[in-house]
Amino acid sequence: MIxxxxxxxxNQHPAHIAQMxxxxxxxxxxxxxxxxxxxxxxxxxxxxxxxxxxxxxxxSVGRVVGSARLLQTTGPNMLANVFPQLLPSGTxxxxxxVWESTRFCVDTEASPPRAATGLSPAxxxxxxxxxxxxxxxxxxxxxxxxxxxxxRILRRSGCGFERLAPAVRIGRVLSVAxxxxxxxxxxxxxxxAHRLGEELAIPPSAMAQNVAA
Amino acid sequence: xxxxxxxxxxxxxxxxxxxxQGHEFLRVxxxxxGLAHVAYLGVNIPTLTDKIAFGVTTYDHRWVSRYIAExxxxxxxxxxxxxxxxxPLDWSTLHGKNRKTDQFFIEAGEFGxxxxxxxxxxxxxxxxxxxxxxxTNDQQPVWEKxxxxxxxxxxxxxxxxxxxxxxxxxVRFEDVALTAREKECLKWAADGKTSWETGEILGIRSTTxxxxxxxxRVKLNATxxxxxxxxxxxxxxx
Numbered sequence: 001m002i003x004x005x006x007x008x009x010x011n012q013h014p015a016h017i018a019q020m021x022x023x024x025x026x027x028x029x030x031x032x033x034x035x036x037x038x039x040x041x042x043x044x045x046x047x048x049x050x051x052x053x054x055x056x057x058x059x060s061v062g063r064v065v066g067s068a069r070l071l072q073t074t075g076p077n078m079l080a081n082v083f084p085q086l087l088p089s090g091t092x093x094x095x096x097x098v099w100e101s102t103r104f105c106v107d108t109e110a111s112p113p114r115a116a117t118g119l120s121p122a123x124x125x126x127x128x129x130x131x132x133x134x135x136x137x138x139x140x141x142x143x144x145x146x147x148x149x150x151x152r153i154l155r156r157s158g159c160g161f162e163r164l165a166p167a168v169r170i171g172r173v174l175s176v177a178x179x180x181x182x183x184x185x186x187x188x189x190x191x192x193a194h195r196l197g198e199e200l201a202i203p204p205s206a207m208a209q210n211v212a213a
Numbered sequence: 214x215x216x217x218x219x220x221x222x223x224x225x226x227x228x229x230x231x232x233x234q235g236h237e238f239l240r241v242x243x244x245x246x247g248l249a250h251v252a253y254l255g256v257n258i259p260t261l262t263d264k265i266a267f268g269v270t271t272y273d274h275r276w277v278s279r280y281i282a283e284x285x286x287x288x289x290x291x292x293x294x295x296x297x298x299x300x301p302l303d304w305s306t307l308h309g310k311n312r313k314t315d316q317f318f319i320e321a322g323e324f325g326x327x328x329x330x331x332x333x334x335x336x337x338x339x340x341x342x343x344x345x346x347x348x349t350n351d352q353q354p355v356w357e358k359x360x361x362x363x364x365x366x367x368x369x370x371x372x373x374x375x376x377x378x379x380x381x382x383x384v385r386f387e388d389v390a391l392t393a394r395e396k397e398c399l400k401w402a403a404d405g406k407t408s409w410e411t412g413e414i415l416g417i418r419s420t421t422x423x424x425x426x427x428x429x430r431v432k433l434n435a436t437x438x439x440x441x442x443x444x445x446x447x448x449x450x451x
Contacts, residue, residue: 007297039404046403049446050336053299070299074372075336076448094338096372097365099299137301138365 002129002201003056010054018042019064020056027105032147035171047102050076055129057122059110066106066122068130073098073143079177083145086177087165097140098179101130104144117194119157124194127157129201131190134182136202142180147173154180158189226373231381235269235374242370243271246363248347249327253374256296257342257447261384269378276324290314295332295344301364304330304348329356331363333371337379339386340447345371389450395429396451398422403442403451 003016010017021042028034028043036043050071057066071077073093077100080092087093093100104126111122130142143164146154154161159180167176180186191198222245229238239251252270261267266286270277279285286292290307307314322328327348335343347367351359378384391399394415401411408426412419426438433450435441445451 004300006299008294009298037404044404046400046446046451049403051297051299072299072336075338075342076340080338096335096368133300136364138368140365 001058001060002125002203003058004053004129004133004202005056006053007051016056016058016064017054020054020067021048023064023067023107024103024105026107028103032173034173047071047076047078053133055126055133057106057111057125059122063110064107065110066104066120066126068101068104068126070099070101070130070133070142072096073100078102079143079145083170083175083177085170086145086168086175093143093164095140097138098143099134099137099139101142101144101180104146104150114195119153119194121194121196123153124157124190124196125201127154127159128187128190128194128196131180131182131187132200132202135184135187139182141182143177144180145175145177147175151176151178156193158186158191158193160186160189223369223373226370226377229377229381231269231374231378235378235381236271238374239269239271243347246347246366247349247359248363249325249349250347252346253343253371253378254292254346255341255343255375255378256292257340258337258379258384259339259341259386261378261382267378267382269374272326273324276321276326279320279324285317288313288317290317291330291332291346292344295334295346296342298334300334301368302332302334303360304332327351329353331360331367333367335371335375337375341379341384341386343375343378345374386448389432389445389448391429391432391445391450392425395425395432396445398425399429399442399445399451402426402438403446 005013005017021044025038025041025043028036029038037045052069052071055068056064059065074096079086079100106120106123108120111120113120134142148167151161161178161180163176163178165177167174222241226238229235243251250271252272253268255262255267258267291304294307295302308318327350329351330346330348332344332346335345349356349359397415398411401414408419408422411422426441430438430441433441433444435444
């Protein structure tokens, strides 16, 4: 089940937010050995202070099993402010129709890849949600920075990741920036790859209470 | 200014002085998209909104006067919620929360503000923020359809208008150049560490930490350490 938490609402979901930061610490520091800052078991960076939109995958007993965060590219974001070397010199992605997805992670023990798909259901849920959010908000693309391992997973997941520039080594990690198209075609392709149904992953509707089913 | 195709609209934005013609431009947008009103509110723009928010709207001037006189920006739920989120905000999610805000919406309605509204949070490269709102008096199924239809165009127009405001008003952003040590000390302060704890982490005296934070505070033009941290985060200096 997908839970969207943004802005001030984070205060109303302290347990899930804390679980998310702890999952991020386990995924990025413990498992991937990235150079991230972990304090009291939680991984946070300065972009978490900018009211991102958090996309959480929550299992049937209420545990956070996956998460990602979205930021506008018109404002401060990781690609522009932290990894500009991933784009050709002098170029930036700054558009009201493109949002950036970062800190994508899944608890592969709690949501392991299914035999039928080879992919984690939580992963598919989050990816599908980001496209659904994008469709609702009128976006054309999601931009994301991934390591080349995650890039392969994105492609197998039906996202159709399009590289913006060649991969660059950042610290120990071979990283690449790319675009995911926001379209019903890509949404369908992600749902197919994960054998997800046609129903919305995100709560209906993220932007209004009064939507006819 | 003629109304016309969508691209004409965007083109006309480029040559618009926002104080002289901004209101008229927004009126053209409203008419083109079948909206009752369109409003831009700069909330956190250095030099421009230091003393008061900067607004360009199609609203009745009596509503604008009332809004300013009553200092409604402090209680306006659209501003409070909109400024903290990414997703466009449908005003219907704000109804029925408490009597004060319901009263606010009713009063707005009396001045012609549409019942159904959508607000686009704008975040700029330098951490500045603004809100672009549209409203109509559509009934529900019509509103859902209109929302979907105008969504993408409004995202573009909102941001373009914001950029225009910055240019037209000559807003300058000073890029704050913090040294590595200043950044480190602020980052640990942002994590809730005391000067002593930060000193332990960095292997320097706590008084030295306080020195770096003070240097940063001055560069950021902030009133105290807490403000310095908040501002550094907002303008992404750390």
